[in-house]
Amino acid sequence: MTRGVVVDLDGTVVSGDALLDGAADALADVRDAGRDVLFLTNNPTRSPAEYAQRLARLGVDARPEEVLTATSATVDYLREHHLDESVFAIAEESVTDQLRDAGVSLVADARRADTVVVGYDREFAYADMVAALRAFGAGADALVGTDPDITVPTPDGPVPGSGAIIDAVANVVERDPDAVLGKPSDVTARLALDRLDRSPAECVLVGDRLDTDIAMGNRVGMTTVLVRTGVTDDETLAASTVQPDYVRDSLADARDLL
């Protein structure tokens, strides 16, 4: 029986800054039926509190602890595996602010880092790659990425996402990341289930992306629902090896499954 609903945000609940038709009502119904909701996004730049506020403004009830972003997942991961370690972060201010606010011990000198965290960074530059080489040269022993998205869409076309920067750093320091959080990682799936305090079989995941949302849900054993309000068209779906349990036009049309 469904106890928890894991919902992607962009392309599923919202599109850019706008609410998708019927999404607020569908989520209200889910809560009325006694299900718990967890919003799950790979966008690392806004904090859970900011997301909760944005959703509230759009008429969607959401508490900060019900939002798991790539950065909040990264914080959870660091707490579990690298507690009290010094972290050198290659990421833009919106991400590093969240890490600092969450109590992560950031260092400005890469040579003093135990762990290097890499995320979305529109100011990424050669000097960051040099810093990463210095960090691992001086004894850092873990590389953690916020999320694997190689590009992210903008009105002007795709721009490099966290994944592009993580890969650039991993390549130059010649080591694989120890973890890349966000969807579709197993670590993030487990963090989501921990937040809901539910087993995979009790959870339905709704999302618009096959390679992140649906792949992750399928792998851990959630019921998966692909919605057509985002990036996946029928042609892409037909050609993919990743197949959802259900396909619906929108979150509103998935109400029978939630």
Place this chain on the structure above:
Amino acid sequence: MTRGVVVDLDGTVVSGDALLDGAADALADVRDAGRDVLFLTNNPTRSPAEYAQRLARLGVDARPEEVLTATSATVDYLREHHLDESVFAIAEESVTDQLRDAGVSLVADARRADTVVVGYDREFAYADMVAALRAFGAGADALVGTDPDITVPTPDGPVPGSGAIIDAVANVVERDPDAVLGKPSDVTARLALDRLDRSPAECVLVGDRLDTDIAMGNRVGMTTVLVRTGVTDDETLAASTVQPDYVRDSLADARDLL
């Protein structure tokens, strides 16, 4: 019979700015014996003319056309495969100046490029990755790298080389480079043989790196000589699947083979 001698520069003839012991005399003997010499380096930042001047100051006879750098190899490759095409270059000024001087048609607007060339660039930044996405989004159809070196040594430790930047760009535009020049590419081996106008069997290659110098020479069928004046120690040599035909302490000690 040996007719052509292909010689690596850094670690084989010079170390940084200094000539290695006996290298000038050994090369003079090679010329006296009637062999042709080609200097081959993956450093893309200096032009063949600059290298010839530097070598002359150190007492080594060298004409610009006897120096094949990663950038001059890239120019040769562009002439052969992308003649008269518009090129958007992600590389620092010392490299783009050489491309421009060689007649490559550089464009400042990535969207107008047919080919994207990537090389050593200490000013590499996120904006360059965006530009590469725009270039291929607008129809560019070739990605060319100057050389594959992921890092290059400096007194302060390794820093990212051309290869790190090429890989970062290739990853974000989700296409493999059509060619990466420099050693150990077959393209560069062929360009070197063309310059010497010799068959591989007539050539001896001397270098200090297994994965670039020796790998390339072996693959095309040159006689290969590893010298101990550079980066390869006995431990590395013993552990490598790449093995030279001969090992000598220095270029001076390799005279019997040249």
